[in-house]
Amino acid sequence: xxxxxxxxxxxxxxxxxxxxxxxxxxxxxxxxxxxxxxxxxxxxxxxxxxxxxxxxxxxxxxxxxxxxxxxxxxxxxxxxxxxxxxxxxxxxxxxxxxxxxxxxxxxxxxxxxxxxxxxxxxxxxxxxxxxxxxxxxxxxxxxxxxxxxxxxxxxxxxxxxxxxxxxxxxxxxxxxxxxxxxxxxxxxxxxxxxxxxxxxxxxxxxxxxxxxxxxxxxxxxxxxxxxxxxxxxxxxxxxxxxxxxxxxxxxxxxxxxxxxxxxxxxxxxxxxxxxx
Numbered sequence: 001x002x003x004x005x006x007x008x009x010x011x012x013x014x015x016x017x018x019x020x021x022x023x024x025x026x027x028x029x030x031x032x033x034x035x036x037x038x039x040x041x042x043x044x045x046x047x048x049x050x051x052x053x054x055x056x057x058x059x060x061x062x063x064x065x066x067x068x069x070x071x072x073x074x075x076x077x078x079x080x081x082x083x084x085x086x087x088x089x090x091x092x093x094x095x096x097x098x099x100x101x102x103x104x105x106x107x108x109x110x111x112x113x114x115x116x117x118x119x120x121x122x123x124x125x126x127x128x129x130x131x132x133x134x135x136x137x138x139x140x141x142x143x144x145x146x147x148x149x150x151x152x153x154x155x156x157x158x159x160x161x162x163x164x165x166x167x168x169x170x171x172x173x174x175x176x177x178x179x180x181x182x183x184x185x186x187x188x189x190x191x192x193x194x195x196x197x198x199x200x201x202x203x204x205x206x207x208x209x210x211x212x213x214x215x216x217x218x219x220x221x222x223x224x225x226x227x228x229x230x231x232x233x234x235x236x237x238x239x240x241x242x243x244x245x246x247x248x249x250x251x252x253x254x255x256x257x258x259x260x261x262x263x264x265x266x267x268x269x270x271x272x273x274x275x276x
Contacts, residue, residue, distance in 0.1 A: 019031060026091065034088065048071075075115070224263055225262055
């Protein structure tokens, strides 16, 4: 891979080195990557990339600006598998996101224009309505591609079943996270993701809870495994919401796989009389 001297992506045009730009955006040090390839071996889309995740990281270390023209940064699904597997705790997912932002800032044409268009429309609608109206999103996206009626058949099926709304609704601004008050039978619900920001939200909302439940499998795994870094006074068991559902249906702790948790939730559940 060679640097495209003279192009908008070239560092010779006055842009900061990637290491500095990424550290300024998301606080990650790309030089901590030691090329163990765990990110690539776990990536579900690596076979579709022109550059594997570890190759993207190496290109950044070499300040190779042609990485901004790769398909990989646009095909990344932000599943956080790479970030979770990284033994150096580098948030590779956020690095990919930062590269998309950097590509737009430097005027580099997206390698997959459709994904860039979809992202832009999605973010504008979310900023305007406070949520994303699906019908409007796909209508605007298909109009931008010159294929307005491309998903009309599917849209009609969803509309008939009441799963699609034609009239978008506004959402009121969400409240800031507030600490959970001490008390009996408190369960903290964690809605976030497995990035660096999760520790802050977790600390704000769940420090006083007896147990935390989350809907995200990745958050479940990360919060269960990474609690020592949060310096909590005591460990807080973390359950996936489906585990609570299994217990509610009376299937028992074995069916709920409670024994697989790093922080055993059974003592807390027994004190709350959710287990025999």
